[in-house]
Amino acid sequence: GAGVSQSPSNKVTEKGKDVELRCDPISGHTALYWYRQSLGQGLEFLIYFQGNSAPDKSGLPSDRFSAERTGGSVSTLTIQRTQQEDSAVYLCASSFRLAGTDTQYFGPGTRLTVL
Amino acid sequence: AQKITQTQPGMFVQEKEAVTLDCTYDTSDPSYGLFWYKQPSSGEMIFLIYQGSYDQQNATEGRYSLNFQKARKSANLVISASQLGDSAMYFCAMRRHTGNQFYFGTGTSLTVIP
Numbered sequence: 366g367a368g369v370s371q372s373p374s375n376k377v378t379e380k381g382k383d384v385e386l387r388c389d390p391i392s393g394h395t396a397l398y399w400y401r402q403s404l405g406q407g408l409e410f411l412i413y414f415q416g417n418s419a420p421d422k423s424g425l426p427s428d429r430f431s432a433e434r435t436g437g438s439v440s441t442l443t444i445q446r447t448q449q450e451d452s453a454v455y456l457c458a459s460s461f462r463l464a465g466t467d468t469q470y471f472g473p474g475t476r477l478t479v480l
Numbered sequence: 481a482q483k484i485t486q487t488q489p490g491m492f493v494q495e496k497e498a499v500t501l502d503c504t505y506d507t508s509d510p511s512y513g514l515f516w517y518k519q520p521s522s523g524e525m526i527f528l529i530y531q532g533s534y535d536q537q538n539a540t541e542g543r544y545s546l547n548f549q550k551a552r553k554s555a556n557l558v559i560s561a562s563q564l565g566d567s568a569m570y571f572c573a574m575r576r577h578t579g580n581q582f583y584f585g586t587g588t589s590l591t592v593i594p
Binding site: 398400406407408410413415421423424454456458467468469470471472473474476 | 484513515530584
């Protein structure tokens, strides 16, 4: 594909509801990252997938957050029982992980608003 | 712990002038990569330039160059001949070559003045 795509672009939900955010990485990219960016802040690492290896979940802020990557391609980030502090832009990035550079290419993000 | 520091929350530059955006990092790893990204108001993160810790020369990509001073642990981005379209947030990031995480700074907001 041309680039990383994410859906939906915007999501408004009520506190306590579950949400699913989707990421389609660049075809052939083996690595996939999820980040969270709160208003006016930098990027907060959430989770990382590399090929068939176990994901690095060390950045997930609570057990309400989970993610999966099916078939080594599409990834879904799920937030259960959303809270207002979950409101942020969720960015996905993918890379073809070569030794050294591992340049990430980002999607346009999903803006999540929890009312 | 890995840490990226961008001390300039906001910068202004006159169109066609050069500007330097500061970035310092902290790591005990000998091998790492440094990245700069641009985030315009549309929100998408755009990769600009990469510098490896063992690279002997400073990286350049068109109007972007990276002033890499390893001993000082700084990786400043230089934008030459600024254009109005350069107005955006700029993020410095680092990844250890043995790790999975990218560490991002808090960003610098650049405004190019006509």
